Structure formats: structure tokens, C-alpha cells
Amino acid sequence: MVKMTTEILELVKKARKGDDNAFEKLLKDQYEYIYRTAYHYAESEFEILDIIQETTSIAYQGLRKLKNDQYFYTWYIRILIRTAYKMRSKTKKIVIEDETSLVADIDYSNEIEQEIDLNDSFNKIERKYADVLQLYYYQDFTIQEISNILEIPSGTVKTNLSRGKQKLKQILGGDYFEK
Structure with missing residues (x-):
């Protein structure tokens, strides 16, 4: 989550008045944060950059x-999420893989495997749950901030967090992260 300082607020005011340099600085200063958010909605580096x-x-x-x-x-971020979903719905994925070549000679650590499993699981749960979970756990937004971003009541955010965690637990198994 980004802390809004007086310096940042001044940049926003300048950007709203047409100062391109201020707008650019706002985005450059938080590029890692923006990139990390786009990462959760894309499947490749190209898609991340396209979304941004x-x-x-x-x-x-x-x-x-x-x-x-x-x-x-x-x-x-609200615009980013909507843009990511629009772009994903427009593109159709065609994946051709030879499963044996994917596994050969690759030594994944347990942590990387869990990250892959978790990201894959986010694609298997309803969008409303995945959005809330990603914003809460990956982006460190508060419940109220998520409510503002997604334009839903904070009670709904809490419900979706709880139900999303339950869905992930069902998909991954109750003791998945205790391995």
C-alpha cells in the first residue's frame, strides 16, 4: 500500500492540471508496486507490460x-484490475505442452512449487474471491481500501476473504502449507 505524503499529493495536483512530468513521477516512484499488482493478473512478462x-x-x-x-x-489500481480482466477476456490461450519435457532436469524448490500451486489455484476460484485475496495478501491493502478499489461494501470484502480462503483450502488441501 502506498502512503500518501504531501509530496505525492502535490504531484497528483500537478498531474491533474496537465503536468506530464508529475504524472510520470507518480508512476515511476511506485512502478514496483504497480508491476507486482499487474503480475497477479497476467501470465507473461509481455502481458504485464501490456496491462501497465x-x-x-x-x-x-x-x-x-x-x-x-x-x-x-x-x-x-482499480483501472489496472479492470484493464487486466478486459485484456484476458479478449485473448484466447492455446497451450501445447509435452509434460515430460517440462519436468526433466528442473529442480524446483518447495517454495517455488507452492507459489506455482497458489497462483494456479487463484485461477480456479471465482474472480471476486481471487481479487480480494490478492489485494489483501499480496498488495497489503486494508479491507476499507479494497472496498474502495472494488466498489463493494467492506462487509462483502470480509465475506469474500473468508470464502476465498476456504475455497483455496479446498483446492490445495487443508494441510498444504504445513508440509
Whole structure:
């Protein structure tokens, strides 16, 4: 989560008035955060960069519509999530793999395997649960911030967190991370 300082708020004000350098600085300063968020909605480096590029374009064009400078990053992440889902629904995946070649000579550590399993599990649960879980656990947003980003009541966020964790537990098995 990004802490909004007076410096950041000043940059947002400048950006809203048309200062391209201020807008660029806002995004560059939080690029790792933005990238990490896009990572959870993409399947390749190309898709991550495409999502960020498209999100930035949409945000730049709609910057004057931002109502509260305090929520600049919340607003940007909301656009990013919507953009990622739109882009994913437009592209169809065709995957051809030879399972034996994927396993040969690769020594995954247990941690990497768990990360792969967890990411795969997010694709198997409903979108509303995956979104809340990713924003809460990977991006460290509070329940209220998630409520603002997804434009749903905070009670619904809590419910979706609980149900999402239950769904992951069913998919991965109750003792999955106790191995």
C-alpha cells in the first residue's frame, strides 16, 4: 500500500492540471508496486507490460475525472484490475505442452512449487474471491481500501476473504502449507 505524503499529493495536483512530468513521477516512484499488482493478473512478462501500458493510457486520459487526490493509487489500481480482466477476456490461450519435457532436469524448490500451486489455484476460484485475496495478501491493502478499489461494501470484502480462503483450502488441501 502506498502512503500518501504531501509530496505525492502535490504531484497528483500537478498531474491533474496537465503536468506530464508529475504524472510520470507518480508512476515511476511506485512502478514496483504497480508491476507486482499487474503480475497477479497476467501470465507473461509481455502481458504485464501490456496491462501497465494500457492502464497508464486510460488513467492519463481520465486523470481530470479523479475526484479525490488522496485516492490516486487506489483509482489507478482499480483501472489496472479492470484493464487486466478486459485484456484476458479478449485473448484466447492455446497451450501445447509435452509434460515430460517440462519436468526433466528442473529442480524446483518447495517454495517455488507452492507459489506455482497458489497462483494456479487463484485461477480456479471465482474472480471476486481471487481479487480480494490478492489485494489483501499480496498488495497489503486494508479491507476499507479494497472496498474502495472494488466498489463493494467492506462487509462483502470480509465475506469474500473468508470464502476465498476456504475455497483455496479446498483446492490445495487443508494441510498444504504445513508440509
